[in-house]
Amino acid sequence: MSTTISIRDSAPTAAMAAAISSSDMNGGFYSPAKAKAASRPLFSPRFPPFRRLRHLFCPRKLRLVASVFLLCFVVFLSSRLSSLMGWLPPQPNSSFPRGGGFTVLINTWKQSSALKQSVAHYATCDGVAAIHVVWSDSDPHSETMKARLEKMVFSKSRAAQKLDFRFGMRQDEDLNNRFKPIEGMKTDAVFSVDDDVIVSCDTLDFAFGVWQSAPNGMVGFTPRMHWIDEEKSGVANYEYEGWWSVWWMGTYSMLLPKAAFFHRKYLDLYTYDMTASIRDYVTRERNCEDIAMSLLVANATGAPPIWVKGKMYELGSSGISGLKRHSKSGNKCLNDLISLFGRIPLVQTNVKAVDARFEWFW
Template sequence: MSTLIAINCGGEYSPTKEKASSRGGLSPLLHRRWRTLLVGAKYKLFLLLFLFTWLCFLSSKIPSLMGWNPHYPSSVSHPSRGGYTVVINTLKRNTLLKQSVAHYASCNGTDAIHVVWSETDPPSQMLKDYLRKVVLKKSKAGHKPNFRFDLNKEDNLNNRFKPIQDLRTDAIFSVDDDVIVPCRTLDFAFTVWQTAPLTMVGFVPRMHWPYEEKNGLFHHRYGGWWPVWWKGTYNMVLSKAAFFHKKYLDLYTNKMPSPIHDYVSRERNCEDIAMSLLVANATGAPPIWVKGKIYEIGSSGISSLKSQSDKRNKCTNDLISIFGTMPLVSTNVKVVDATRHEWFW
C-alpha cells in the first residue's frame, strides 16, 4: 500500500502570493465548503437509491407474501415437450388427497397422476369417481392427465417406490398427499431435472454429517432444515417432494439390498433416506435443491412426532451400515428461478 505525502515547496508565506493565487481559483476555505456539499449530496443520493431499491423489492414480494395462489400460471406450455408423472403417497387422509389431486391435475406439465394406495380396503367407488371428475375439471382443455390408483395389499412405505407399468414419462415427481407445490415452481423444477435427469431434484434439502463420540465411536447425524441453513450445505433431498428418473423405481424394488426393505417396513420410516442413498450410489453426484415455496396442508404427518429426530439419526446410521458404504455427496448449490426475487439462503 502506497502513501501519498503532500510537501510544500513554495518557500515562506507571502500575502502577495496568496492574493495572486486566489485570483486564479477558489480560496481554500470556499473549496473545502464546496467539497463538503458535494460529498453530502452524493451520500443523500446513495441513500435515496437504496430506499427506492428496497421499496421495489418489497413491492415485488407482496404477491408471494399473500400465500399460495393455486391459479398462478404454469411455465410448462404442454406435456408433449416432456411431462412428468405425479406419484402421490397417501394413507387414510382422503380430504388431503382430494386437494392434492385437484392441484396437480391443474399443472400443465402433469402427464399422469398415480395414487399409491396401501390400505387394507380398496378405495371406494365414490372416491374414485370423485377424483376422476376432479382431474377432468381441473386439467387444461388441451390435455387430460391419466389418473389411476396403484393398489397394495399391505401398509408399507416401500410401496411408494414400486415400478409403474405403462409410464409415458421418464420423470417421476414423488410427493406426499399433504404437500402442495405451486404449478409454476413445480414446472421450473422439472426443467432443472431435465438438465440432470439421473439425479434427484427436490424442494426439501437435508444433510448428514459424521461425528465422533467421546468413546471414539464414529457415527452419522441426520440434519433437518436448520442445520442445512446454518452450515450452508446438504446432501439429500427428500422424496416427499422430488423428481427422479423412473428407473430408480425398479432399482429400489429389485436391486436394493433386501435388508433395507425389511428395515423400512419394520421401522415405518426412512424410505426417503434409502432412496437418497440409492441415487447417490448410482450417480456419484449430489442432489439438486430447487428453492421454492411449498405448502404443507396437513399437520398429522410422521414428521410432527417429537421423537422423529432421534429416529432419523438411528435410520441414517443403520441404513448406511446395511448399505455398506456412504455414497452421499455434499453440495452448497441451490437453484432459484431468476424471475423470482430470492435473497435469503
C-alpha cells in the same frame, strides 16, 4: 477635516465606507479589523456541528443520493414490468412431446382429507402429464374415493389433453409401495410427493427445468444433512440433521422424496436391484424409505442432489407428512441403512437452485 484611507489600492466596500463615515462623524480613526467584523452575518455557521451538516447536504452529495435512489427505482420498476405492462416471462412449454412433462406420484396413508386438495392442486399445473396416487390400505371405501378423485382431475385439468390419472391400491401398508414401478408410465420425470405437501405450479415448473439439466440426480425441496458423530471400534457413527442444521450451515447431502424429482428408472432400481435386506428393513420398521431412496440415487450417481428454493407448504398435520421423524429415529435409519449398503454414498454440497427472475440479489 475629513481623512480618506486606501488599503491595497482597492475601493472600500459598503461596510468599510459605513465604518469610515462613522469614524469621521465621531472624530475617530478607521480600523480594517472593525470593518471586517461588521461585514460578517449576525449568525455565522462557524461551529463544527453546522459545518458537518452543511458538508453532508452539499449539492454534490445530494445529487449522488438522488442518482442512487433513481437507479434503485429503475431496478424495481424493471423487476415488476411483467405485472405493470401485462408481459410475463417465458414459461415452460405446456405442449409436451412424447416423454415430456412429469408424473406426480402422490403417496397417501389411509384416507387423508389433504389428499383431495393435493390432487386438485396438481391437476391445475401445466407441467403435469399424469397423476398417480399410491393408496396403501385395504379400506373398502377406496373405490368411492377413486371415482371422486378421477372426476376432480378431469374438471380441474387445464391441459389440452386430459391428464392420465391412476389410483394404485395396495392391500398392505408397506412403505416400499410408494416406489413400485408404474406400468405404462409415459414420462421420464417423476415428482414424488406426500399427500399433504403443496408446491406451487410455478415453483414446480422451475424445479422440473432444473431436473432436466441433471436428469440422473434428485431435485427437490426438502434438504437434509449427515454428520460424523463419532467412531467406535473403527466404525463411524452418523448423525441425521434436519432443516435447521441445513439453514444454519448451508450444507446438505440428501433430499427427501416427500417433494422431489427423480428419473423413473429409480423405481425399478429400488424395487428390483437394491439389496433386498434394505426393503425388508423398511417393511419391518415401517419407516426410512425416503432415506433409502436418497442413498440409492447417491450410490448410482456419485453426485449430490440439487436443492431448489421455492414455495412449498404442508396442509396441517393430517397427512402422511404429519408423521414426523424425530432426530433419534432419523439417526437409527441412517446408520442402519448405511450399514446395509456397505458404504456411505452421500455427497455434501452447498448448491441451491434459485429462479433469478424473481430475486433481487443472485
